[in-house]
Amino acid sequence: MTEHFKMDAPATDRRLDDMAQGLVGAPLDRPEGPLKVSGTATYADEWQVDGLAHGVLVRAPGNSGRVVLANRNAVARMDGVLAVIDDDRLLRNPAQGTANEAPIQGPHHAAYMGQLIAVVVAESFEQARHAAQSLEVTLEGGTLMPVDPTTAAVEPQESKNLDQGDLDAAMETAAHSVDAIYTTPSHSSTPMEPHASIATWEGDDLTLRGSYQMLKYNRNELADALGIHPDRVRILSPYVGGGFGSKLGLAPEAVAASIAAKQVGRPVSVALQRPQVFEATMRRSETSQRVRLAADAEGRLTGLGHDALVSNLPGETFAEPILQASHFLYAGANRRMSMDLARVHRLCAGSVRAPGEAVGVTALENAMDELAHEIGIDPVELRRRNIPEKDPESGKDYSSRRFREALDSGAEAFGWADRPGVKERREGEWLIGYGMASAARVNVLMESQARVTLLPDGRARVETDMTDIGTGTYAILGQIAGEMLGLPRDAVDVVLGDTALPPASGSGGSWGASSSGTSVYVACQAIRRQLAERLGGEEADLTLKDGSATFDNQTRPLAEILDGDEIVKLAHLQPGDTSDAVRQATFGAYFAEVAVHAASGETRVRRMHGSFAAGRILNAKTARSQCLGGMTFGIGMALTEELAFDPRDGHVANHNLAEYHIAVNADVPQLTVELLEERDDWANPMQAKGIGELGICGAAAAITNAIFNATGVRVRDYPATLDKVIAGM
Amino acid sequence: METQLTINGTQHKLDLDPRTTLLDALRHHLGLTGSKKGCDHGQCGACTVMVNGRRINSCLTLACMHDGDEVTTIEGIGQPDNLSPLQQAFVSEDGFQCGYCTPGQICSATAMLEEIANGWPSHVTGELDASAELTTEEISERMSGNLCRCSAYPNIVEAIRKAAGGGA
Incomplete structure (x- = not known):
């Protein structure tokens, strides 16, 4: 029988605090760690499958016109080649996260340069690669389509617009104001593991060993793309080499491998080459953002405006949700916000780590820094003065919000009081500056299922199709089950990443830990009730610890109570009324020290600190690592990351890791992270909120604000490369 | 061939x-x-x-x-039940997240520690003929050919330092 749980009321009982095992929150090592550090964790393209053939994808050389494979017959006759495939079902671009159906399909017309329009299959990888490179692709009848979002046709996103009070009047009468435009370029998730799939058919049943973040959706997307029933599809993703949004939705290689395997009658592996990851997965949209702030003489906001222009391919509804946190982070009675979506023939825009806030909060936090400077008050104090009592648009209460504490505690930990004045501190050839920014990200709970089995020997097994993309799912689900069932961590096995298991929320939107974790929690609660029943008492009076149950002053091993039986509980979590009853979000603050070279404009991040409040922390070690990752994305965004598009045809000019500069080890100082103690009863019964993205939501602004403090130069056009900094010095 | x-x-x-x-x-x-x-x-x-x-x-x-x-x-x-000190330190310091770059990081770090022991200088070594200290700066510089998109860099540095026996 399934245990249903709907999050309709705040979970004020805080049951996890009553548990005795002491696992939840503890900084435990990842249980799969020994496999990962020894190279024995099996990623998508590493399964040993008999008779495996290899497919290599081929790209469109332009952004419009009919695709012609001029020499396909000659290529088909090359050594080892098994097939040249341009099946109608190949994907134009990946599915958006949670799409649950196939994206636009069809390889016969190019929509963007780099679109994957054919797959060449051969006995060996070397043969397939050579044949794919030999395929001559031409485009007939095409003209160059618009690729520049600043001149392309624009669709206003009216449902996202807000006009409250009178922002124009507020700006006119403001004692202090800021009206500035910030631009951010496109970013690529570019996870270290390229997207890869091995497809194997047994009759009409397909097994796809892939690298995906949200398996229950991916299964439906793949089935829809192929035109088969989802019951025929099984996806395995026990280890995922990073995603950051790019593996949320089904990607082109999965469909190509599936079609190819069916056609050649053998398992086929298709992996994207690194340039294809840059050209044909998802980009974060570039943005142009106008931020207006109006304040009184004391720095209290009277108005806040945020207008954004983003872009996507024709036919795609996703529009980078820039304004998400602007709606609730700060006070200001007069508010106006708008979103425009430009239609361009660049690769598809979709989710890249923290869609919306990663770039939206960054621009807002730059504007706040400008306002603080204009007024002449401490940037931390400006934020403190503008923490609204209630949501400034809906009037709703916030759930938990330790924003002020994060600002104060972060400032203290960093040594913010020592902040120099603008252009005041110099060490030799280096100009030294401090900067800060707030962090904010919406919190979401999603439907999720898990099965927990308490085995006769007193061990437990957790099963769900949830994924661990480096986030720590294996660790935390074991900790939650161990805590609730009173078992040491190593007495709990966690099985993930298989659509044959109960469907979970998937990893994305920072909701994975709290959603999948809650389903495990609910299943364990049901097991506890059944144990209590066996002992003739109430669950509330049961203490479980170290594999034994204590009830009514008697302690007995679980194995003895179970007496050869096992207890199996399937739990089904659904979000409920608490999602809309209050404003739920996570908050924090970043502090950075930079050194900017006086002659070259080169910026080095010397120190960076983040203080974050995200409800109950489930594992202090893996949660901290998530924050390190987010902050490092912020360093990349601030200083180096930019997809460069050719202005003529929109192709990605820097489609590799030598030219698209993610932060390397030497770019990242020994970051420090503080996780504030918090419980959010409105979020879920564990009082935990998402933390996978909070670390990037404004981080880049702390660095560019520090550049201003060091040099007096405002770089409003990201990234703050040397040329832009030196131009202002 | x-x-x-x-x-x-x-x-x-x-x-x-x-x-x-x-x-x-x-x-x-x-x-x-x-x-x-x-x-x-x-x-x-x-x-x-x-x-x-x-x-x-x-x-x-x-x-x-x-x-x-x-x-x-x-x-x-090293193997899962017989990890090298460096592999063990990557686990305990959380020197990885998704784990995909990790074998490369560990192979690289294993050889890098030998390079330091043999007195090879790096870009950040002050004196070309002096022996390099195992500072954060040296480790970061010498490990910068191994990208980690999850950004476990601070923990990778700690893991290497720990496995190498403390250091500066």
Whole structure:
């Protein structure tokens, strides 16, 4: 029988605090760690499958016109080649996260340069690669389509617009104001593991060993793309080499491998080459953002405006949700916000780590820094003065919000009081500056299922199709089950990443830990009730610890109570009324020290600190690592990351890791992270909120604000490369 | 093309397409998938192995160029129940998240510590003829050929420092 749980009321009982095992929150090592550090964790393209053939994808050389494979017959006759495939079902671009159906399909017309329009299959990888490179692709009848979002046709996103009070009047009468435009370029998730799939058919049943973040959706997307029933599809993703949004939705290689395997009658592996990851997965949209702030003489906001222009391919509804946190982070009675979506023939825009806030909060936090400077008050104090009592648009209460504490505690930990004045501190050839920014990200709970089995020997097994993309799912689900069932961590096995298991929320939107974790929690609660029943008492009076149950002053091993039986509980979590009853979000603050070279404009991040409040922390070690990752994305965004598009045809000019500069080890100082103690009863019964993205939501602004403090130069056009900094010095 | 490789102490005689990279020889022909393919053109470091004791990007070299060479991969450094001190330190310091760059990081770090022990200077070493200290700056500089998109860098530095026995 399934245990249903709907999050309709705040979970004020805080049951996890009553548990005795002491696992939840503890900084435990990842249980799969020994496999990962020894190279024995099996990623998508590493399964040993008999008779495996290899497919290599081929790209469109332009952004419009009919695709012609001029020499396909000659290529088909090359050594080892098994097939040249341009099946109608190949994907134009990946599915958006949670799409649950196939994206636009069809390889016969190019929509963007780099679109994957054919797959060449051969006995060996070397043969397939050579044949794919030999395929001559031409485009007939095409003209160059618009690729520049600043001149392309624009669709206003009216449902996202807000006009409250009178922002124009507020700006006119403001004692202090800021009206500035910030631009951010496109970013690529570019996870270290390229997207890869091995497809194997047994009759009409397909097994796809892939690298995906949200398996229950991916299964439906793949089935829809192929035109088969989802019951025929099984996806395995026990280890995922990073995603950051790019593996949320089904990607082109999965469909190509599936079609190819069916056609050649053998398992086929298709992996994207690194340039294809840059050209044909998802980009974060570039943005142009106008931020207006109006304040009184004391720095209290009277108005806040945020207008954004983003872009996507024709036919795609996703529009980078820039304004998400602007709606609730700060006070200001007069508010106006708008979103425009430009239609361009660049690769598809979709989710890249923290869609919306990663770039939206960054621009807002730059504007706040400008306002603080204009007024002449401490940037931390400006934020403190503008923490609204209630949501400034809906009037709703916030759930938990330790924003002020994060600002104060972060400032203290960093040594913010020592902040120099603008252009005041110099060490030799280096100009030294401090900067800060707030962090904010919406919190979401999603439907999720898990099965927990308490085995006769007193061990437990957790099963769900949830994924661990480096986030720590294996660790935390074991900790939650161990805590609730009173078992040491190593007495709990966690099985993930298989659509044959109960469907979970998937990893994305920072909701994975709290959603999948809650389903495990609910299943364990049901097991506890059944144990209590066996002992003739109430669950509330049961203490479980170290594999034994204590009830009514008697302690007995679980194995003895179970007496050869096992207890199996399937739990089904659904979000409920608490999602809309209050404003739920996570908050924090970043502090950075930079050194900017006086002659070259080169910026080095010397120190960076983040203080974050995200409800109950489930594992202090893996949660901290998530924050390190987010902050490092912020360093990349601030200083180096930019997809460069050719202005003529929109192709990605820097489609590799030598030219698209993610932060390397030497770019990242020994970051420090503080996780504030918090419980959010409105979020879920564990009082935990998402933390996978909070670390990037404004981080880049702390660095560019520090550049201003060091040099007096405002770089409003990201990234703050040397040329832009030196131009202002 | 016949090629003889000694991999993790075991001799292998292979007959490979001459276009086969050392990385693909390991992954496709020997089932040694611990060495990862992150970019396949020498930009990310995920495929790092040691050839005759020195770290290289195995995607940037053809297997047939290594006839008679000794190759050490992550599988030869330690196994799940017999981890090297460096592997153990990566686990305890959380020097990885998704784990995909990790074997390359560990192979790279293993060789890097040897390079420091042998007195090789780096870009950030003050004096070319002085021995390098195991500072954060030295570790970060010498590990910058191994990208980690999850950004475990601070923990990777701590893991290396811990495994190397403290250091400055």
